[in-house]
Amino acid sequence: MTGAHAAQTLLERGRRVLMLDVGVRETHYAPLVPASDFVTVREREAEQHRYFLGDRFEGIPWGPAAHTLTPPRQHLIEGTERWLPLRARAFSRMESLCYGGLGAGWGAGCAVYTPPELSAMGLDPATIAPVYEIIGRRIGLAAEHDDATPYCGAGLSTLQPPLRMDGSIAALHAEYRRRRDEVRRAGIVMGKMPMAVLTRAMGERGGTRYTDMEFWADHDLAVYRPWMTVESLKGREGFEYRDGRFVLSFAERADHVEVHTRRVDDGADEVFRARRLLLGTGTLGTARIVLRSQPGDDALPLLTNPYCIAPALHLRRLGAAMERERTSLGQLEMFLDPRADGLDVRMVSLYTYRSLLLFKLAKEVPLGFADARVLMQCLLPAIVLVTINHPDHASPAKRLRRIPDPASPTGDALEVDYTLDASEARENDASERRILAVLRTLGCHALKRQRMPSGSTVHYAGTLPFADDERRHTVGADGRLAGTRRVFVADGSPFRYLPGNGLTFTLMAWAHVVAEGLARRSDGD
């Protein structure tokens, strides 16, 4: 995500870019998934089991409820157990070595952070705010101005029409509009998050046909994926892409940086040289590279959004028809601003459920499967999945460190120790209760709250926090890693605070800022 946008910015400013990547690709299932909508596929396609369940039935989750990737998305985590070992208790991480990184499975939410959130992260609101518009034009945004705009879309002007809501979510939104004042008095607003989804064609990408297949395929390229940017850069002069390379570490020399890599196919080591190195491997990946390059016993801070899923019943929708044309992506958001100051805002996404298949819901019901199937089939039009994302602050109980691991091809692993303190857990609990109480007044009743393991949001930050005093393992305001002259960090590692809203849009904006600063430097710097 960050690498793609930093590379684009550097190329646009006339710089030459070599991108090193492992670049795992999915070529097995993608050709099998038809371009049809989900219901048509279900009704007609004899081979649907191949991509819905997987040729090795890897798409059938078993065990406690957790995020699971569909077979066509499982390449996201291919090779990570081997190359990116991580030891932790009760921490669920996801990292990727795939082409385009975690963005290949991203939910497409593009949150513009509030100025207090940006300041708390260590970012300058005046610098970042205009960049959101630049990135939005690159990737295409579907959005509208509504009550939620101050929390997720302020300042955006180039927008496509918003994604249509399905009947269930539209009915909830209509109820919100009827009770708007009452809900706002509870500190909550409802509206639509800008989404990196085309609703009209843009260049070679088509507008969404609402096929409800977003978890299975990239139909019409309507949902933005970072590999699309890399593909488009490949045709440009000055851009070179080398895949199959795992970056191990760097070493600064007088006038260049050496980047030490290992080829994933044969394990051969290769060294690349560049005037400057820009790290955009994701917060955990960058921590690995930096800790190998600047070794020591240091523990680094770590941020990740605490997260809860509450399956809910929207009673008015019992027995209603579900539209053939709909989206599996988030359709509507709620924001709880506990102190009305734009900080520590809780973000709630509302989803309806169909395309991830009924058996996954039936498995969670404490009944026999036959009864659970009938129950879930009847309840499906009324099910709303409410996801509540909390902000995260640094604390000594949230750390990671590099440890030796002789079994790993890199000889090391990350060890994560992440614990929320009691006051954070209490505040999160109170916020969840407040949000679910408001949803109840709108006719949507939570059945339970399932707190997901730490790390489940796949939002990580804070390992190399911003500082201006050259302290070891910190990053300057221009993205430069302390103790180096030529190494820059373009991902979420420097963010000192993690807002509840997803950070992906801000990651892209930050990568652009770092790359622009880099492009402005003369080669003698």
Next chain:
Amino acid sequence: MTADRAPEAPRGGPHAQEPSEREAQCFARYLIGEPPAPEEIERYRRAVELRGAEPRSGRDRGLLERMIRHPWTIGPLDAGLALADPESPVRFRLCLMLAVLEASPAHCRRFLPAPYPKAALLGLALRMAAAAARSALGLAMVRTWGVLWK
């Protein structure tokens, strides 16, 4: 509902490790009231093998054999395990069969939502009352397996 119409168990009894055709037939009839197509039976066999859904304990083997010999016990035992041991390999096998059936166009009406009148909720409530009774019976059966019966 139609589980008792499944084919007879092969002579010598069902083999608990590799799913028999009878197991697939019994499970499909229990889950959706429809027989599986031959390719779905084969797919189920492969799913059990590839996902390692073999019974791990004597109790699991015993319960699985009981279900196949007496298909009327599948409902209560599944419901009992859902409460007592939801991650039992026996339940895993049922989940694999449910997934195989769902990912097949032949049975999609058993899985895709369809509009229904609000009055149908009464039927659903009755079915759930029966499900609760099945759970109670099943829980007693699972808890007393090996003590009162085998």
